[in-house]
Amino acid sequence: MNIERIKDLVIVLTQKELKARYKNMKLGYLWSLGNPLAYGLIYWLVFKYVMKVKIEGFPLFLVSALFPWQWFVNSISVSANTFVSNASLIKKVNFPRNILSLVSTGQDLIHFIAALPITFIFMLIYHKNFSPMLFIGVPLLAIIQLGYTYGLGLMISTINIFFRDAERLIGIFITFLFYLTPIVYSTDMIPENFRHLIPLNPVAPLILNWRSLFLEGTLNWNYVGITLGYAALFIITGHAIYRRLSWKFAEFL
C-alpha cells in the first residue's frame, strides 16, 4: 500500500463524506457554524444572565472553546457509525479500513478550520491581539487533536461493530464530559483543591489550550505534553483493538 494510493483513498472518501453529509455544501458550512454558535448563545444567556457568571468577554470565552469542543464531539459521536455505515464497502473491497476513521475526523478538521474566522471576528470585537503564537499554536493543536480524535474514533468505531449500543454510552459520556470540562466556566471557578485533577479529564488540557491560545496568545506546554500523551495512548490502543478485530469486520457487518 503506497502513499499515492492512501492519498487517493483519503481524497475520494472525504469528498464522499462531505457530499453525503451535506447535500448542499454551502448550507452544510452554515450548519457547522450554526451549531456551536447556537449553543454559545444559549450558554451566554443562561450563564451570564441567569447564573450571573462574571467572566470578561464571555462570548469570546465561550466561542474559543466551543468550536474545538464541537470538533471533538462530532468526531466521537459520528465515529460510532464509521464502519457500520460503510458496511457495503468493507464487505466488498479490501483496503485499510482505518482510513475511514481518519477521513471522518479529517472532515471535522476541515469544518473547524473553515469556522476559525468566526473566532477571529470575536477576537477583533474584544480587542484581542493576534499573537504570532497563533501560527504555531493552531497547526500544532490541530494536528494533535486530529491524531487524538482519530485514535479515539478508531477505538469506538471498532467496538461499535461488535456492540451496537456503544453509541448510546458515548452520548451519556459526552454529556458528563461537557460539564466536567471548563467550557462554560473558567478554571479559577473550580475549587482550588480540585484543580490539580484537571489533567485527569482527557479533553480538558486540550480545550484549555485552545482557549488560552485565542484569549492570551499563549500555550500551556505542560498541557500540550499531556494532550500528546493522551493522543498517543488513544492511537496505540485504537490500533491494537483495530488490528485484532479488523479481519472480523466483514463477517459482522
Add this chain to the structure above:
Amino acid sequence: MNKSIAIQFNRVSKSYPIYSHLGAGLKGFIFNLPKALKGLARERFTALENISFDINRGETVAFMGRNGAGKSTTLGLIAQVLKSTSGTVAVHGRVSPLLELGGGFHSDLTGRENILLNGVLLGLSRKTIKEKEDSIIGFSELGNFIDQPIRMYSSGMLSRLGFSVVAHLDPEILLVDEVLAVGDIAFQEKCKNKITEFKKSGVTIVLVSHSIDDVRKLCDRVIWIENHKIQMDGPTTEVLPVYEKYFV
C-alpha cells in the same frame, strides 16, 4: 509454488461465529459475562468445510450451488475481506472484486462521482479514472443520468454503472458474484462480451452464477458446492450435465 497458479485453497474451512448474545449489546454482554464469553468460543456456523482447489492463471471458473452453499464466502476469502478459520488461502495477482451490486456506491452521489469513488476503491488511481471517465460513462450508456444521484437509479442502472467501472479495471483476477443476471438483455450481452474479452487477454475469472447457459458459454470449469463442501469439480462439460440432472 507453481508459478501458473493464481488461487490456491488448501483444506480451507470457514465458520461464522453465532453471536446471539451480542444482540443484547455491550450492556447484555457485561451483565452476562461468563455465559457470553463461553458463547464466543463455542457457537459457530460452518459455511465451508475442508475445501481444496487450485485455479490456474487464465482459467475461467464458475462456482455453482444452492443459496447458502458457501459461494460468496469463497469469493470473500479470495478477495481477502474474510479470513479462513483453518487451512490456507493463497492468491497471486491483483484481485478486482465485483461482489455486490451497488456495494461501495453512495446513494447521494451522482453516477459520475460514484465512478471516481468506486474506481479508487477498486485500485485505480484518481488520475487513471479521470482519463477513463468518458469511456466508462460511454460503456454504461447511462446518458444524462450520469450526473443524477444514484438514489434515482433502478437496479439495472446500478449494475450498468458497477460493471462499467469493473470493465475498465486492469484485473489479474476478476471475481463476479451473481451480478450478471441484473440489467436488461442488451447490457447482459455486453457484460458477457467484456468477460470473454478479459478471458482472451488471460485474466483469471471466478464467477458465481445460477445460469447454466452463461456458465456453459463463459467457463472452462465448474466447482459445485453442496452442503458447504465440494460436490464436484471438473470441466464444464462434465459437471453441468450432472448438476442439471441433480436439480431438475
